[in-house]
Amino acid sequence: MPNPENVQIAPAEGKLGVLIPGMGAVTTTFIAGLEAIKRGMGKPIGSLTQLGTIRLGKRTEGRSPAIRDFVPLANIEDLAVGCWDIFEDNAYEAAVKAGVLEMPLLEQLKEPLSAITPMKGVFDQDYVKRIHGPNVKTGGSKMDYAEMVMDDIRQFRQKTGATRLTMIWCGSTEVFHQAAAVHATLKDFECGLQKNDPEISPSQIYAYAALKSGVSYANGAPHLTTDMPALLELARNMNLPLSGKDYKSGQTFMKTLIAPGLKSRMLGLNGWFSTNILGNRDGEVLDDPGSFRSKEVTKSSALEYILQGELYPDLYKDFYHKVRIEYYPPRGDAKEGWDNIDIFGWLGYPMQIKINFLCRDSILAAPLVLDIVLFMDLAQRAGMRGVQEWLSFYFKGPMHAPEVYPEHDVFIQLMKLKNTLRWMRGEDLITHLGLEYYD
Ligand SMILES: NC(=O)c1ccc[n+]([C@@H]2O[C@H](COP(=O)([O-])OP(=O)(O)OC[C@H]3O[C@@H](n4cnc5c(N)ncnc54)[C@H](O)[C@@H]3O)[C@@H](O)[C@H]2O)c1
Secondary structure, eight states: OOOGGGOOOOOOOSOEEEEEEOOSHHHHHHHHHHHHHHTTSSOOTTOHHHHOBOOBSOGGGOBOOBHHHHTTOOOGGGEEEEEEESSOOOHHHHHHHHTOSOHHHHHHTHHHHHTOOOEEBOOOTTTOOSOOOSOBOOSSOHHHHHHHHHHHHHHHHHHHTOSEEEEEEOSOOOOOOOOOGGGSSHHHHHHHHHTTOTTOOHHHHHHHHHHHTTOEEEEOSSSOTTOSHHHHHHHHHTTOEEEESSBOOSHHHHHHHHHHHHHHTTOEEEEEEEEEEEOSHHHHHHTSHHHHHHHHHHHHHHHHHHHOTTTOHHHHSSOEEEEEEEEOGGGTTOOEEEEEEEEEOGGGOEEEEEEEEEOOHHHHHHHHHHHHHHHHHHHHHTTOOEEOGGGGGGBSSOOOOTTSOOOOOHHHHHHHHHHHHHHHTTOOOOOOOOGGGOO
């Protein structure tokens, strides 16, 4: 990591290409949002890069610039989006099917959205069971597929004239897999690509192609992808940032708001039951036990890490945590989540908290996609490589170094993110000590 005085951030000149495997609900809500914002038809609500400020120096100094004025970020006007999907629908048709945004808005954006047609996807039914689409690459080994994606990237770069590129996964959740022998080193992985090793998933083929092409990679879904030595090695070799995994948008976001609060007051937890009904394509894919298992793992781990049962055995040693997702088509993207939280206080007296979050999954996720791509581009221009822990703020299962536990507390995550920006610009880090204001 460079010394603060030496952090040179290359300017955000020219276009930033945003490459997205998967053009479903989240992606089309993101793209339509960009087009609506560019035309003054909506505001980027939910985006820290667009609306957030950052306090610098002492509270008496009154310095709180907008984040986007403090660090050099790409402008929304300078983003060029390219996607892959296994269905042939253009972004307008896919947005209509996703049913997130209302038709009058989509009609006004029909022209720019219709112009985005998906490239053929790299797909393997063993990794996503519930959907079947015609727009897929065929023939050859997994290495050939990686070459084809690299070719897509080259063509996209040429067509758009993008000076920089970043890739972010918004495709379906793949079934749960753990790192295997083929993921041990880059050499093993490349050999596995040639030999069609069944442990290499489509998302890993995209990520490999991105990194080989000098493109950073972020994982918006809970499956493995870059959480393994081979692709970490490639990112390091290529000086590229990585981040992931699984957008922290709805129920887990709520969980990581509430759990630190309970812990701050030393209130105990007996159990936390979370359930969701969800009727979009994501819900359909997650109805498959393998894909649900990937989600269950990222959704379940946050509480244990935040509450630290080993440090607080009287409060959090054996709490019962259960997470369910039920596919319920009538609800579409308008997910509903229920949380029942059994807590206890003074002398062990029990209490309950109920949360009923009527959210919109893709409305919550789209601004996270925007922030992640802008910050990944910033990280790359600042010469930051490998796992970007400061972007944990955006993820349910933050990537982290093997020797530390992941930080899930959303308030610590935000402090970490803002301190990283201060660090990049050579500003004092903020400790919130505050003694300097008093005698
Ligand atoms: N919406 C949220 O709040 C949220 C939060 C966390 C994570 N996620 C994850 O983000 C991803 C996208 O969510 P969504 O609601 O847009 O889902 P979606 O089902 O609407 O879209 C996913 C798209 O990916 C395509 N796809 C699947 N495999 C592909 C492949 N190999 N190559 C190219 N395209 C492929 C599908 O055809 C589909 O169009 C999911 O994995 C979801 O679990 C979403």
